[in-house]
Amino acid sequence: xxxxxxxxxxxxxxxxxxxxxxxxxxxxxxxxxxxxxxxxxxxxxxxxxxxxxxxxxxxxxxxxxxxxxxxxxxxxxxxxxxxxxxxxxxxxxxxxxxxxxxxxxxxxxxxxxxxxxxxxxxxxxxxxxxxxxxxxxxxxxxxxxxxxxxxxxxxxxxxxxxxxxxxxxxxxxxxxxxxxxxxxxxxxxxxxxxxxxxxxxxxxxxxxxxxxxxx
Ligand SMILES: Nc1ncnc2c1ncn2[C@@H]1O[C@H](COP(=O)(O)OP(=O)(O)OP(=O)(O)O)[C@@H](O)[C@H]1O
Ligand SMILES: [Mg+2]
Numbered sequence: 001x002x003x004x005x006x007x008x009x010x011x012x013x014x015x016x017x018x019x020x021x022x023x024x025x026x027x028x029x030x031x032x033x034x035x036x037x038x039x040x041x042x043x044x045x046x047x048x049x050x051x052x053x054x055x056x057x058x059x060x061x062x063x064x065x066x067x068x069x070x071x072x073x074x075x076x077x078x079x080x081x082x083x084x085x086x087x088x089x090x091x092x093x094x095x096x097x098x099x100x101x102x103x104x105x106x107x108x109x110x111x112x113x114x115x116x117x118x119x120x121x122x123x124x125x126x127x128x129x130x131x132x133x134x135x136x137x138x139x140x141x142x143x144x145x146x147x148x149x150x151x152x153x154x155x156x157x158x159x160x161x162x163x164x165x166x167x168x169x170x171x172x173x174x175x176x177x178x179x180x181x182x183x184x185x186x187x188x189x190x191x192x193x194x195x196x197x198x199x200x201x202x203x204x205x206x207x208x209x210x211x212x213x214x215x
Contacts, residue, residue: 001208002070004037004099006084006092009115013105013140015042016174017200018083021103023055023183024201025079032056033077037066037095038085050181064090067097088118096126102135103204104161108148113155120159134211138200139167144192166199 005018018034026032032055036043039062047058061069062085073080082098085091096102104119106112116137123135137156139148148167156163171193173184184193 001078002074002080002082002098002100003103003204004082004084004095004101005103005105006082006095006119007104007106007116008086008088008092008118009106009112010086012107012112013168013174014038014086015046015083016178017103017105017138017140017168018081019043019046019178020174020183020185020197021201021204022079022081023185024197025081025205026056027185030078031076032079032081033073034058035066035070035073035080035082036060037062037082037091039091040085043083046178046181048181049179052182052186055183062091064094066091066094070098088122092119092122093126096122096133097130100132100134101204101208102133104135104137105140106137106156107141108139108143108152108167110151110155113152116156116159120161123161134207135161136204136207137161137163139163141170142167144169144171164200164203166196166203168196168200169193 005014022032022034034043034056041060043058044060082095084095102123106116127133173193177184177187
């Protein structure tokens, strides 16, 4: 299963969620590879400042040939997670071509929802020749104890892409854990942040299973 975290908008949580979903999947002993496809190299930086044993390998491949590189890794990993670049460009196109699933983090703000149009258009373009490509929105940085605004829910419904039921809250633990190459799953396994991440990974796997059953 190849999951690409993509959104051309910067700072929406692509790297945070890619690292955490990779960690959640690796926890159960699955072989996971994280590919940093962002020239900024944030996931590589995360791995470099880690002092604990690696949970999974992280490789950098911020090149438009990504979709040609990924198949060589498929036999060796159950899950390949791609952390995408904050641009709509050849790199993002290549990440979409490489992926089974595109996961689009969005913050619960109408601006973010409108800005998602670019990535939605790119996915739509790709599905014309990749019918099996799946995509989902995941709401990240939701302010705890607030409803997602009606505007946001309505605007997201306007796209032809489902929104995951799991939302990830605005929690400082995500930034804190990143600072030492760790994850909330390791730093505070019982925390709400951890529970949200595990729920997110489970929901993604559940969708995959459903998809497989249907085909
Ligand atoms: N749920 C969250 N709660 C609190 N902080 C968060 C959350 N998600 C992300 N952040 C913080 O927001 C900042 C941006 O997140 P991140 O780097 O994951 O976004 P990105 O989409 O990968 O950005 P870029 O487009 O630059 O690659 C980081 O400082 C991160 O720690
Ligand atoms: Mg990033």
